[in-house]
């Protein structure tokens with residue numbers, strides 16, 4: 001995995017650059033998550049999991065609702081820059097204002 005490159009931190013803004021390695025243990029083993037794993041480091045994944053909880057609480061998302069799942073997926077795509085646009089994540093103000101990286 002020497003050519004691993006995290007889209008979000010690029011290995012340079014990772015809080016621990018030396019250990020910018022691919023995330024492990026994706027929620028599901030499938031093609032979609034393989035793609036996520038290919039561009040997401042463990043540290044950014046941990047950051048997202050924190051953010052995910054806050055977003056779900058803020059918007060009272062119900063994972064049984066298809067629309068809500070899609071909304072969360074959109075946030076995740078932006079946050080982790082899964083589409084590789086290089087743009088910073090556009091997160092809802094009320095979430096990012098209260099969010100402090102752990």
Ligand SMILES: [Zn+2]
Nearest residue numbers: 006009041044
């Ligand atoms: Zn990263």
Ligand SMILES: [Zn+2]
Nearest residue numbers: 009014020041
């Ligand atoms: Zn990283």
